Amino acid sequence: MGFKKVDLDDLKTRISPNFLGIPIREGGKLVEKSHRERKIESSYSGATASEILILNEEFIDFHYINDGTRTSAQGNGNISIFNNSVKDRLWDANLQFSGSQFNNQDIENNIDLGIFEPNSNKVLKYEIISSEELPDLVKIYETVENLTEDIKQNIVPTEDSNLKEKGLKNYLLLLERENKIKFSISIINVSNTILEEIKFKKYFPENFYDTEFESDKSKDFKITRNSIECPLHSLKPGEKAEITIFTKIFPKKKENISTGKFELTFNLPHKVISGVKINHFSAYSHAMHAIKKAEKNYAPNHWQCSLIFENHSDFKMKLKSILIYDKSKSKKILDLDLSSNGDTIIHPRGKYTSTYFDFIDEKEPIFSRKVEYSVDYKTEGHSMVSSIFDENNFKIASVHIKKKLAEGEIKSFEESTINSRIILNNRGTLPIKGLRITERIPEDFLPPRDISKYELYRSSGALDLEDIELIMTPDDDDPSHEHLIELNINLKSESIQSVIEIEDFLELKYPLKAITPDYKKAYNFPLKVYSYYPKYQESNQDEYFIIMDDLSKMDQSTIKISHRRRKVMIGKEIFPGRSSDEFAIYIVAKNGSNIKLNEVSVTDTFPNSFELISSNLDHKLVKAKKNGENKITFTIDTLQPYQEREIMYYLKNIGSKGAKHSELESFFIG
Amino acid sequence: MDDKSKEYLLYLTDQIQPQFTEGELQIFLKDISAKPLERTKGAKSKISSGYVKIGDDVGKSADLSKLNEEQLKIVFQIFISREKNDRLAIKWRFYQYLKYMLELNTKLVQVNRDPRPDRFIDFIIHTEDNQVFLALCNDILELNIYDKACKEVINYAKKENLLPDRVMFITNKSFRNIPLDTPIKIVSKEIIPELFVEWVEENRRFKKEDLLLVNDSTLKLAGFNFNSTEDLLNYVYKYTAGGQISIFRQLEFFTEVSDDDPEVELIWKGIMLKQ
Numbered sequence: 001m002g003f004k005k006v007d008l009d010d011l012k013t014r015i016s017p018n019f020l021g022i023p024i025r026e027g028g029k030l031v032e033k034s035h036r037e038r039k040i041e042s043s044y045s046g047a048t049a050s051e052i053l054i055l056n057e058e059f060i061d062f063h064y065i066n067d068g069t070r071t072s073a074q075g076n077g078n079i080s081i082f083n084n085s086v087k088d089r090l091w092d093a094n095l096q097f098s099g100s101q102f103n104n105q106d107i108e109n110n111i112d113l114g115i116f117e118p119n120s121n122k123v124l125k126y127e128i129i130s131s132e133e134l135p136d137l138v139k140i141y142e143t144v145e146n147l148t149e150d151i152k153q154n155i156v157p158t159e160d161s162n163l164k165e166k167g168l169k170n171y172l173l174l175l176e177r178e179n180k181i182k183f184s185i186s187i188i189n190v191s192n193t194i195l196e197e198i199k200f201k202k203y204f205p206e207n208f209y210d211t212e213f214e215s216d217k218s219k220d221f222k223i224t225r226n227s228i229e230c231p232l233h234s235l236k237p238g239e240k241a242e243i244t245i246f247t248k249i250f251p252k253k254k255e256n257i258s259t260g261k262f263e264l265t266f267n268l269p270h271k272v273i274s275g276v277k278i279n280h281f282s283a284y285s286h287a288m289h290a291i292k293k294a295e296k297n298y299a300p301n302h303w304q305c306s307l308i309f310e311n312h313s314d315f316k317m318k319l320k321s322i323l324i325y326d327k328s329k330s331k332k333i334l335d336l337d338l339s340s341n342g343d344t345i346i347h348p349r350g351k352y353t354s355t356y357f358d359f360i361d362e363k364e365p366i367f368s369r370k371v372e373y374s375v376d377y378k379t380e381g382h383s384m385v386s387s388i389f390d391e392n393n394f395k396i397a398s399v400h401i402k403k404k405l406a407e408g409e410i411k412s413f414e415e416s417t418i419n420s421r422i423i424l425n426n427r428g429t430l431p432i433k434g435l436r437i438t439e440r441i442p443e444d445f446l447p448p449r450d451i452s453k454y455e456l457y458r459s460s461g462a463l464d465l466e467d468i469e470l471i472m473t474p475d476d477d478d479p480s481h482e483h484l485i486e487l488n489i490n491l492k493s494e495s496i497q498s499v500i501e502i503e504d505f506l507e508l509k510y511p512l513k514a515i516t517p518d519y520k521k522a523y524n525f526p527l528k529v530y531s532y533y534p535k536y537q538e539s540n541q542d543e544y545f546i547i548m549d550d551l552s553k554m555d556q557s558t559i560k561i562s563h564r565r566r567k568v569m570i571g572k573e574i575f576p577g578r579s580s581d582e583f584a585i586y587i588v589a590k591n592g593s594n595i596k597l598n599e600v601s602v603t604d605t606f607p608n609s610f611e612l613i614s615s616n617l618d619h620k621l622v623k624a625k626k627n628g629e630n631k632i633t634f635t636i637d638t639l640q641p642y643q644e645r646e647i648m649y650y651l652k653n654i655g656s657k658g659a660k661h662s663e664l665e666s667f668f669i670g
Numbered sequence: 671m672d673d674k675s676k677e678y679l680l681y682l683t684d685q686i687q688p689q690f691t692e693g694e695l696q697i698f699l700k701d702i703s704a705k706p707l708e709r710t711k712g713a714k715s716k717i718s719s720g721y722v723k724i725g726d727d728v729g730k731s732a733d734l735s736k737l738n739e740e741q742l743k744i745v746f747q748i749f750i751s752r753e754k755n756d757r758l759a760i761k762w763r764f765y766q767y768l769k770y771m772l773e774l775n776t777k778l779v780q781v782n783r784d785p786r787p788d789r790f791i792d793f794i795i796h797t798e799d800n801q802v803f804l805a806l807c808n809d810i811l812e813l814n815i816y817d818k819a820c821k822e823v824i825n826y827a828k829k830e831n832l833l834p835d836r837v838m839f840i841t842n843k844s845f846r847n848i849p850l851d852t853p854i855k856i857v858s859k860e861i862i863p864e865l866f867v868e869w870v871e872e873n874r875r876f877k878k879e880d881l882l883l884v885n886d887s888t889l890k891l892a893g894f895n896f897n898s899t900e901d902l903l904n905y906v907y908k909y910t911a912g913g914q915i916s917i918f919r920q921l922e923f924f925t926e927v928s929d930d931d932p933e934v935e936l937i938w939k940g941i942m943l944k945q
Contacts, residue, residue, distance in 0.1 A: 001749075001767040002901030003840065004869035011846045011865075087936050115940075118875075286939065 050085035050314035050348070054095070054281055056381035058272045060134065066259070066392040067168050068141065075128035077276060083116040085285075088313045090116040090375060093283035095124070099276040116283070128274045137191040137268070137385060138235075144171045144259050144392070147180040151397075152546045153535070168392070168537040170430060171259060172545050173251050175398035181208075183245040187264065189235040195266040198232035200243060202262040203391075211247040235266075254396050254429060261391040268383040278381075282374035285313035287346075289371045291324070293364060301362050307334070307354040309371060311346040316376035319344040319352055327366040333357055345376060395430040399500075399531050399549050405512075415515055420447075422508040424500060424529060431498035433544065434491040434532035437508065441483045442523045446513040449475060454487065455509045458500065467495055479515040491532065527551035567592035568639075570602055581653035583610075588646050591639040600636040602647065605629050609655035616648045679742040682924065683734050685892035686749045687905065688769045695732035697724055697781060702744055702758055704785045721780035721794060725769070750878075750894045755842045760868065761792050761807040764840045767901075768793070768805075770908035775799070790819040791826055792840075801835040811841040811848060811865070820854050820863070827856045838864045871898030875937045881923030883934070885916055892924060899938065912944035 060075035079097065083090050093113035113122055128134070151172060173179050185202070189195050204211070204226050213221045215230060218241075222229040232241050251257060289309045296302045307324065311317045324334040334357055338344040346352050359365045402423040422439075426432050441447045448454065451470045456463040469488040474481070487508070490499045500506050517523065528550055535543040568591055575584040585604065591597050606612075608628035612621060620633040634647050690698065737745065747754040748762055765781070768774065778796040782789055793805035804826075806819050816839065823837055837854055844867050853860035876882055880893035884906055896902040906915060917938040 001763040001895070002869050002871075002897035002904075003764060003767050003866040004898075006844070006865050006867050008850045011844070011848060011850065087939075089938075089940060091940075 050083075050088060052090070052281070052283070052315060052375055052377040053080075053082040053084065054278050054377055054379045055080045055082065056097075056272050056276060056278060056379070058128070058274055058276070058381075058383040060128070060131070060273055060383060060385045062134075062136075062385065062387040064140070064387060064389045066142065066390050068139065068389075070132075070136065073131040073134050075131045075134065075274060077126050077128065077272065077274065079124040079126070079276075079278070080121055081113065081116070081123075081281070082121040083118060085118050085314045087118050088285050088315065089118060090283040090285050090315075094281070095278070096280040097276055097278050099274060113283075126276070131274075134273060135191070137189070137195065137273070138264065138266075138387065139186075139188045139190050140262075140264065140387070140389060141186045141188075142259075142262070142389070143184045144169070145182045145184070146172055146174075147182055148174055148177065150174060150177065150547055152548070154542075154544050154546060170533060170535060170537055170545070171392060171394045172397045172430070172533060172547075173249065173257060173394045174547065175251050175254065175396050175428065178248055178250050181247050181249060183243075183247070183259070185243040185245070185262070187232070187235070187241045187243070189237055189239050191268075192237050193268055193271050194234055194236050196234045196269050198235060198241075198264065198266040199229060200232060200262065200264050201227055201229045202245070203227045203260045204247070205258055205260060207249050207251070207257055208247045209249070211245060213246075214244040215242065217241040217243075251396060254398070254427065257394045257396075258391040259394065262389050264387045264389075266385055268385060270381065271383060272381045273383045273385065278379045281377050281379075283377075284373075285315050285317070285375050287311050287313065287317060287373060289369075291367055291369065293359075301360055303359045303361060303365050304356050305359055305365065305367075306356045307369065307371070309346060309352040309373065311348055311350050313375070314348050316348065317346045318374050318376045319346055320372040320374065321370075322354060322372075323370045324357075325368040327368060329368045333359070333367065343376075346373075395533075396428045397430060397531065397533055397545070397547050398427040399432070399529060399547070400425040400427055401527065401529055401549055401551050403525070403527055403551055415513065417511050417513050420510055420512045420525075422527065424506045424508075426500040426502055426504055429502060430533055431502055432500040432531045433498050433534050435487075435489040435499050435506070436491065436530035436532070437487040437489070438528045438530075439485050440524075440526045441485060441512070442521075442525070443481050444479050444515055444517045444521070445483075445523065446477060446479050446515055447472065447483060447485050448510055448513075449477070453510055456489070457507045457509075459504050463489070463499075463506075464495075479513075568597060568600070572604070577650070577652075582613075583651045585649050585651065586646065587634070587648070588644060589636055589639060590644045591642060594641045596641060597639040598637070600639050601633060602636070603631060603633040605631050606651055609653055610651040611654050613650035613652055615650070616646075619649070676739045676742060679739070679746050680735060680737075682750055682892075682894075683737075683742055683745045685895070685924070686745070686766075687891055687895045688766060688909070690732040690734075691725065691727045692730045692732050693727040694724055694765075695734075697722060697783070698762055699737075699741060701762070701781075701783065702748075720782060720784040720789065722783050723778060724765070724781045725776075725779050750892075752894075755809055757807055757809045760809055760840060760842050763868065764805065764807055764866070765793070768795070770905045772904050772907065774803075788818070788822070790815075790822045802832060803836040803838060804834045805838045805840055808839065808841040809843070811839060811844040813845060813847050816848050823854060824856050833857065833859050834861065836864060837861050838866055840866045840868075842868045869897060871900070874899055876902070876919045877922070879922045879924040881920040882937075883918040883920060884910060885914075893919070894924070903938070903942075907942050907944075910942070912942040915940060915942050 056077060056079045058075060058077040060073065062070060063072040064070050079095070081093070081095065091114070093116055095109075095111045095113055097109050097111075111124065116122065151174070183202070185200075187198075187200065206226060211223075211228075213228060213230070215221075215232075217232045218230050220231055228245070230243060235241060249257065287310065289307060291305055291307050293303050293305045296304055307322055309319055309322075318339070320337075320339050322334060322336040322338065323332070325332055334354065336354065344352065402425075404421045404423070405418050422437065424435070439447075449470075449472055451465055451468060454465075454468070454470065456468065467490045469492060471486040471488070473484045473486070489506075490496050528548055531547045531549065532544040533547065535545055568589070571588045571590070573586040573588075575586060577583055585606075587602055587604065589600055589602060606629070608623070608630060610630070612630070612632065615632075615634075617634050617636075620635075622631045622633070623629070624631060632649065636645050636647075639645060734742070734745070744754070748759045749766070752759075752763070765779075768776070768779065774795070775798045776795055777798050780794040782792045790806045790808075791804050792807040793803075795803040795805065797803070804823060806823070808815060808819075819839065823834070827833055833856060839848075844865060848863075848865060850863055850865055853862050874897075876893045876896075876899075878892075878894035882891040882893055882896075882902065883889075884891070888910060889906065891902070891905070896905065902917070906917065915938070916936060918934050919937050921933045921935070923932070
């Protein structure tokens, strides 16, 4: 009428309804219908044997960062001992295994497992300590390439192409452009055993589209919204599997986009990676041994004896040794080491009979015997390995170019100097290591040939000219043909960490001479900027991704050549005053052109016999020491196109003689 | 077991183990028919009020043939089909279990005969080593019933001046919020409550209809007497001399029609050591 004493843990285990007790199907029935089951491998038939299986399974998790460096390894194992017999128990089971700690495999664990009921199992769990010493079983390399045509690379031949020594690679994406990305993944079995049931899974951020896959080992890709899975079946030692993924992405804004992590799981059949060994297992089951003694018919008191061993269990039994002494244990009669020439296996219901030995005794002889035996067993082992590889992040590359000319319009056929100003903004997430700026200067213009005329500023101050190289082609001052100027910044000396930091700018200013420009020509100044981004993170390697940006795609600056001429007239008229010694001088300045005139200066002179009474405009009066003449100067700030300005001033004769008009018709400068 | 004739019910109920004694059967029959306890004079001594001694007439096996068909049916429903799972059924199934519960060495068992539902203490068990256990039976143990039962244990102990050594809650089903880790404080003594749930081993290696044979038929037992192999082994340990034990099952012995050539299987083999 069985009851079970339950404890708090039993109550808390919520695997069934919120109460525990007799299963519903056991109650509420008057009759329990019985079905006769087919008898499983009746041990009485002797046809088949039951089995003891010792299964060692190990589970190891490796964690790698994206360059293939392993950061952690954790593992544990289960040793499961199965008694598969439907009726026979085992007892005095003992297991010896070594190597629960990977770095100390000599330590033997001797564990008493007690009794096994039929159809039961026991599980021993162990942790793999010093798991960091476990060898890598696979090597995985992932290369990420941006196939977009706007990205070029400078190829630097080097003897050592080891990725790890160069550092982590920068993965570039171009902002506001479609980027074609190729992921190439190589999986190499570097172990000395076959890897089975390999499953590869790569995760993708949601931004990717038009994704295609190729593999030399599998066509069976399973695609979900943000991952792909690919079973690879098996890899022999040294064998390599390649998976190629083509995809596209269009970064609309500056954001973190990852390359996506990936996982690899596989099974190592018949091998435990930690090296744990099942050294010995022994257990007893039903068996009988006896010594048969028969007195010889022809010889009284002469006994023919033999030891018999009967296996009464369903298991195979291994008979190890038989040792028989006489009753007093003083004389060894039989000493058989049955495991010296291979195992002596007694099958279920089988019997072993030793060789006969004779013994002389008046009474029925008595012996002292020791028989060593154990059930036979088989061992199996395998390892399940799971490797996780971290994702990397793409860097965004983006440069914005602006060009400004101080004078948007210059006059034709006149020499003038204009200031050219170029501003580059780094809008990406990676500093720009170096720059090459090329500008085509058309004929009739001349850029400076002297590097000191070029000024480069960043937010942190001016750039040192030593970091800049100027190449002008052809290097002359002939304005009859075009010139190409090329400014290489931080490409040779590399004395500065980066030319433009993230969110920073570089401003380039230089004077550009216009030599008799022709208003009938259209002048263009094509500007190209080549940004050099380092291929590897925190590396001094001079390998770069080079991205060219063209001004024409951005803020195109133009210069207008106008064919305009000044046309000015300064007139002077003298009027007599109310009295004969007074005069009014009227000066008119007329701008007859369509351009604005600035700082128009008009100077008049009058003899020292006159004095200035007043004027309608500010003036400057200077008396000459030589002849005592007065020089009066007026300055008109601006004369707008076709504007006319009048200047009037009044003089009075202060001499004794009468004033003459002719004296006032003096030298007029204007 | 579809046949419910009186003869067949009697045939099956005769197989109930451990067998009832005459005294046990009488108390059981009165209990299930809810007959109140007859007051007996001068029965004070160790017997608590509302309780009667039970199981002290060892050897006098009950004669079930005197039971009427209705009574036999109730016996069948409690002990064989176990379709009755009310408090009384649990109480009497636990009493049967008590007889071969391994760690108990009983000297005196008193059973509650008060039919009031708020009398929770069903058995007062005195052991050979002078310990006293209280057993409280329920069909479904809920928290509020548990709390009430604990109060009754405390009150009873104070009233009878009896400090129990163990308090056992017996149930067919239990809710999971019973505070087994909270001791019951009786006067100055704290007792950790114990919970026994009626348990059926799934996939046990014999069926209700099987006849279980111990060694060379030293014992013949009906499968329906035992819920689990452990249960069976406890019984065999108690009612055999121990030593090398083999237990066989004769398949479907208690079905209406059985094979002429019955199948017998070994289901357990081992040694039982008795001191």
